[in-house]
Amino acid sequence: MVHLRDKLLEVAVRVAAEAAELVESTRRSAVRDVATKSSATDPVTAGDRAAERLVRERLAELRPGEAVLGEEEGADGSGGDGVCWVVDPIDGTVNYLYGFPWYSVSVAVQLDGATVAGAVVEPSSGRQWSAALGQGATLDGVPLRASTTDRTELALLATGFGYRAERRTRQAEFVARLLGRVRDVRRTGSAALDLCMVAAGWVDGYVEHGLNRWDWAAGSLIAAEAGAVVSLPDSGELGGAIFAAAPGVADELRKVLLECGVADVL
Known part of the structure; x- marks a missing residue:
């Protein structure tokens, strides 16, 4: 199981990083093509749609047959053995639209509804946050630890x-x-x-x-x-x-x- 989590984490980081590169390199043109979803203040850009398509295509190559749940295109696939990839192509779309550099690509893989590996990549900085269940969390390879505050x-x-x-x-x-x-x-x-x-x-x-x-x-x-x-x-x-x-x-x-x-x- 540990070896599987390592492989899943590697895929999550790789795919999220590729999508983040696309998101950042196409931002100027992507934010000119904007629609809305739940309300007038809930935008979706061409960058959101393109990033999710890229993630889905790469997962189909690297992890064929596994289900994908994405913000823009919903659920796809049956999810063999309860595996499902959960994708937010741009988390922080309003920030992306305005050029405020605090948005991310989030790619997780869940087994029977519980996350076992995941990556969050910041397109504007290239920073990569990642974790696998039972193996700790890192930022660009450096172990992370929550604060020690007690007040x-x-x-x-x-x-x-x-x-x-x-x-x-x-x-x-x-x-x-x-x-x-x-x-x-x-x-x-x-x-x-x-x-x-x-x-x-x-x-x-x-x-x-x-x-x-x-x-x-x-x-x-x-x-x-x-x-x-x-x-x-x-x-x-x-x-x-x-x-x-x-x-x-x-x-x-x-x-x-x-x-x-x-x-x-x-």
């Missing part, structure tokens, strides 16, 4: 907001209550990279509602393998939010989030 009031949190105004309003009300209980809050616009920030200790925790599997499949494993405590949306612990935090503050931070109304945001 919730000094914890720096990352979060995100939804595309629809009604949800953003509820999220803003929740964050307003939270701000007095922690050091501060950061909102960057890429869930995958927010989870990687927890893994690196750049923030002490992260919470967000309304995410899809492709948003967190790779990043959640990277955070967990770096020692963070992670709760996935389907756990039901925080009203459908994803949560990742340094182990020294995770339990207390969960209590604070509940007291601030995290379970009521949806």
Whole structure:
């Protein structure tokens, strides 16, 4: 199984890096071809579509017959032995559209619904975050470790907001209550990279509602393998939010989030 995870991780990193190169090299033209999805503030660019096509083509070559779930084209394939690749071709499309250099390509592989390997690559910098189950997490080959903070009031949190105004309003009300209980809050616009920030200790925790599997499949494993405590949306612990935090503050931070109304945001 370890050998298989190594092979799967190698493919995830390779394919994500190739897609990231395409995303960055074509950005100027890609952002001129923009459509919308769930709302007028939820864009999809030619870069998103091209990157997902590339990932699907490369996976068909390298891992033929395995299922793929992608943000832009949905599910494809039956998934032999419960294997499914989960792809976000550009996580942080609004940032990509505006030229704000905080977006990523996320490629994960799941076995019976649980992530066993994943990679998150930043096109603008080329940085590669990756992890395999039970083998730790790295950034450009350097091992990652979540922060050692143990005081919730000094914890720096990352979060995100939804595309629809009604949800953003509820999220803003929740964050307003939270701000007095922690050091501060950061909102960057890429869930995958927010989870990687927890893994690196750049923030002490992260919470967000309304995410899809492709948003967190790779990043959640990277955070967990770096020692963070992670709760996935389907756990039901925080009203459908994803949560990742340094182990020294995770339990207390969960209590604070509940007291601030995290379970009521949806």
